[in-house]
Amino acid sequence: MAGHEVRNVQETWHPAPRADGAGHAGPATAAGRWRDMSDSELIGIRVEQSMLDRLHELHDHFIRGVRHGRKIIMRRCDLSGLDLDGMTLAHAEMLGCNFTGASLRRTNLSCAQLLAATFTHADLTGANLERAGLRAASFDDADLTGARLTGADLRDCAIYDEEKNEIGSTIPSSFRGALLRDTVLAHSKVKRAIFDGASLIGADLRNADLRATSFTGAELVGVDLSGTRMADADLRGAMVTGTVVAGADLVNAQISDPVPVSDVWLRARLHEHRLWIMSGGHKGARADLSGLDLTRHDLSGAILAAAVLDEAMLVEADLSGAILAAASLRRANLLRANLRGADLRGVDLMSANMRAVDMTGAKTGQLPGTALNTLLRKAV
Template identity: 40%
Template sequence: MSTRPPGIQSQSDARPADGGQQGRKILEGKRIPQQLIARIEELHRRYLLRKPNGWRAHLRDCDLSGLDLRGLNFAEAQFVSCNFANADLEDARFSRADLFSANFDRANLTRTNFDGADLRGAQFEGAELNAATLDGANLGLGVVFKHGADSSIRQSVSSFKSANLRGTNLSGAKLSGASFEGAALDRVNMKGADLRDTKFAGAKLVDVLLAAANLDDADLREAIMDEDTFKRTDLSGARRSRRAPSPEHLEQILAAHILWIHSDRREGIRADFTETFLGGCNLAGKILAGAKFERAILSDANLEGAILAAANFRGAVLTRANLSRADLRGADLRGADLTGAKQDRVLTGNLEGTSLATRRA
């Protein structure tokens, strides 16, 4: 009696009989129903245990979207270019599996094990990867070949856009070129990871471990990074926000800026914090009218009662900043992120004697 799941193709490149496989069987281009996935896993377990009549799961371009795969063991399986969108893979095991160009968009990957897996070109947009482990996984660039009448070649980089990664282990992972735009990374372990050319625009990094990670040309300019992560990470090779000035240097900048204001811009120097990391900085009550804060990181900064009239905050990150009683008349806040910012009794509107008004978008 055949143990082959329906629709599986058999090819001639045989596997030794002690592996329980009498030929290479491929399930290709199929929609996998829920009742079949348990049978596929049962045969795959037999393969892993080297029992008779086992079958190494080998699926290509199959649709597993929305399926329940919780707790299933597909270590060393092959799911090339398969679709797992919206599937539940909590506690599933895919260690050393071939998941080249797979789609995990919006999937539940809580505690899923991808250690050592081939995930080149895989997509994780909007996925939940809380406590997932991808130790040593390859998530680099994938080149996808499409055969047939409309044959084509396309390159695909792994994407974690808007994904949630809390307690996720990415230590030693190959992530060159990957996108983490808009992702939430909380207590993520990226020690020794290859993060060259990665993109973190809009990503939030809290208590992330990046020791010995390769961050050459990683784009962290618009990332929101907590102070601890920022201070303990070697960002010398990354494209990043400028480091915060020392307290002594900051006082010099403020004094030169006040002179610039009082001399009608003839003396002193206008304060320029463009793309500067000022997370948690205390600027309460400071006079910074007309200062430049474009794309600066001001998360958790204290700006209570500060004079910020006509200041430029375009694209700045002001998450959880304290702006209570600040003077923002004529300030430019277009593109700024004010999520969670305190704005009690903020002064906004037209700046007297000018044509400027507070601008938001």
């Protein structure tokens, strides 16, 4: 691959220079840059649907060995929002390309080179990405239901910074908030990838390399992790149900073990916390519900201001109308929780799983009389 080198056993991508000498500026228009498909490489342009359709036709000819076929080779091109459904793009080179919001249902991208590509909010239902090069790729909030990524390379990658003329920071592949229902990642290289807040339901990750991978606040239901390498993986706040871990290497993995609580115990803690709030800290005790399993608990209208619920499991919990001002819910799992009308001013939700949360009518922002603001950094 042109412009590709390996440094410190880590792949480094050097984006090809723009033909107009503009460096790494945004995508140019196609006019004057794309001449009757004679260019061997497309760099930094906005690809329109008609152009894509023609490129696909030529690439399909290339794959099938038909005369005058041409392999797709793109760098930093914008394909956002386009329709790639059912296209055969196997072995294509589309480095650093933007597929945000695109439809790639049943698209064949097997063995394609998609280094640092962006698939945010894309629909990849049933797509074939087997053995694809996907280092530093982003699938945040994408739908990968039934997609096949067997043997794909999803490791992190350092990107060359043209402006500074130096290797930039290492970028991991990311699946934040993505839907991976019945997705196949068996035998894939996913070291240091991020699955925070993702839903992995019935996914197949057998024998995958998941070392140092983050699953913070993720939903792992019926996932097959047998034979995986998960040393140093982070599963804090993850909801793990019916998952197969036979033969998995979990050395130094951080795994939450949420503590179940009874309704009687919880009511007593809430009563003590209410006294603590009403007395200005002179009576009762501050509620510390960190790491507890509060799945589907009814906490509607509860006074939880300044309470600590870090890494708590609040999946499908009812917190409607609850007062959570200045509370700490770092890395809490709020998957499908009901927060309608809740007071979230000054709440710390850093790295919390907010997927499918109902916040209709909730109060957010700065808590009056304090410098505290609702903190959603890294929340998914």
